[in-house]
Amino acid sequence: MVVLVAAAGIAVSAVTGMRNLELSVLTFLILGLAAAAMKKVQAIHITLFCFFLSLFYIAAPPFLHTWPFRLLLPLVLYAMATLSIPALRRSVFWLRLGRLDRRTLSMVMITCILSGVFLVLWVVLFEPSMDVYAGQVPKLPLWALVLSGIFFALFNAAIEEAVFRGIFLQAMDSTPLQGRGALIVQGALFGLMHFAQGFPRGIEGAIMAGAYGMALGSLCRMSGGLLAPWIAHVFADIVIFALIIHHMPKAAP
DSSP, X not given: OHHHHHHHHHHHHHHTTSOSOHHHXXXXXXXXXXXXXXXXXXXXXXXXXXXXHHHHHHHSOGGGSSTTHHHHHHHHHHHHHHHHXXXXXXXXXXXXXXXXXXXXXXXXXXXXXXXXXXXXXXXXXXXXXXXXXXXXXXXXXXXXXXXXXHHHHHHHHHHHIIIIIIIIHHHHTTSTTTTHHHHHHHHHHHHHHHHHXXXXXXXXXXXXXXXXXXXXXXXXXXXXXXXXXXXXXXXXXHHHHHHHHHTSOOOOO
């Protein structure tokens, strides 16, 4: 129950754009204490991360509320707390690569192709304003932009996989929703994260990202680790970066 309430709390925060989080900090603190009293280790994991995430948005200066800090710094704080507590450190079961057999690689390839197609379709059909994304891309020579895009894809995929296919999926598997229900919930949370400020964003973007999060969760289950979903996620992020660059205003000759 604690895990599900924490998931609901972070879902509400994501939809509201991570605003007015003072109550969320208190809620996650109480949930964490309740989980500790009941010795529900996986509930402690998710409430601890959600507590640091909410606290970060309250305490950190606005310039840190951007990529990659908005997820990276709470994740670092969570990791430091987890490493300092033996019971939590021993219960991190998601931190493994998994296997890449022929079947898994085939599913990774299918996921890459479908995600690329749907991202392009989202841009073409819904014509979202790209200004908010383009404004976050530094003005660099083409070779430096390519390197920046690769770094973004590698790093962003690692952070989000650790949070959603790591912390959240493992916590959901400790509830009665374990199995398919856990995949759906962590995918829904991934989708809601994209609602206000993701790519894709908005209602249709949240639905697309939610379905994609479920697919990545299935890859995680199939392979027994984070490497397969990370590879697929890297490809999608490269497509996203390429779409942003393609729609950036062209410099005058």
